[in-house]
Amino acid sequence: MPAAFWPVRLSHGPVALRPLRRRDEVDWARIRRQSTAWFRPWDSTRPPESPEPGQTFAQLVTSFSQRARRGQMLPWAVEFTPEGGRARFVGQVTVSGITRGSACWAQVGYWIDPSWAGRGIIPTAVAMATDYCFTGAGLHRVEVAIRPENTNSLAVVRKLGFRYEGRRARYMHVDGAWRDHDVVVLTPEEVPGGVLARYEATLRPLGR
Template sequence: MSDETRPYLAVGPRVGLRPFSYADADEFTARARESRELHRPWLFPPCTPEAYASYAGTLLGDPARAGFLVCERDESGRIAGFVNINNIVRGGFLSGALGYGAFAHAAGRGLFGEALGLVLEYAFGPLGLHRLEANIQPGNTASRDLVRRAGFRLEGFSPVMLFIDGAWRDHERWAITAGERRPGTGEGPGPGPEPARSV
């Protein structure tokens, strides 16, 4: 599909961000099914059209959430993954929490570093947010590496924080604020040394 029929909210050299739509159900769920081995045990995106319709509906109808499909900007226009900003709080907080996943065909190609940079620019620009947080299970090294490269800092450790796949899971809290991002790159000033923590 051409760029004209896929309205992007932000674009980079290789990927663009566009809103979720119900019309993406077949491709999204096929990519999710292909990516089960990559995603487990960290992530459980919708794998059926019915589950996708419910998921997309919550993103499209909730002002406290913003959902982005990450699409390749080549002739294929394939959906490479998704990034959501959840729990958006306005007022004095101006913050949101990230959720994201790359699909298997896009993993390891650097597309998500570019996509996360675009999300940071959009969040700290048009959305007017001040802070983004990513909560990551300690064993999910790919996700930790992604946010570290983008300039997020490790803020702390929360035991049994989120209920995922039948159990309460520990999470690390990574965050970045608008003033820490290097304009034009989506990156912060660099991660610096990782603070020590007890386990």
């Protein structure tokens, strides 16, 4: 993916995806501080033997931006604009592990401020990101790996029609240990009209 594909901004109604930036740290830290119990069971952690040093938020954003310009990832902040209100930072959607060649695949991760959960924000955001992976970035496969205990996250991909592919044992280090993850996938052939359009169609009242 050439550098011209980044920065990328996407929007649909009150939901927008825009590049994560350093000044998001205040909101990011506030959300994480207020909802530690919400995030801890699902946050990735470094195994004790990992030689990689920790990063500050600013270093993380810089690293993400550099990798995005190289076509290796798409690190988005999720913004939501309530009716009559201002845009608010409410979460993240990150496309990582972008692989070219004969694979053309990537993995999507996401989270939302629990005070904004249940409003369809993250399903809309993930749908936009997946559609962009297929139509803008030219990828052929999008994966999401989720702990089987994470019912909220699993509900998101079910709403979007991701296909269950299997369970990967001890797949990722999360909350201090190697955890099993369920992997769900989509390819563009499965959603010829787009993920967002299909999701929105499920929200329409019957008979319309």
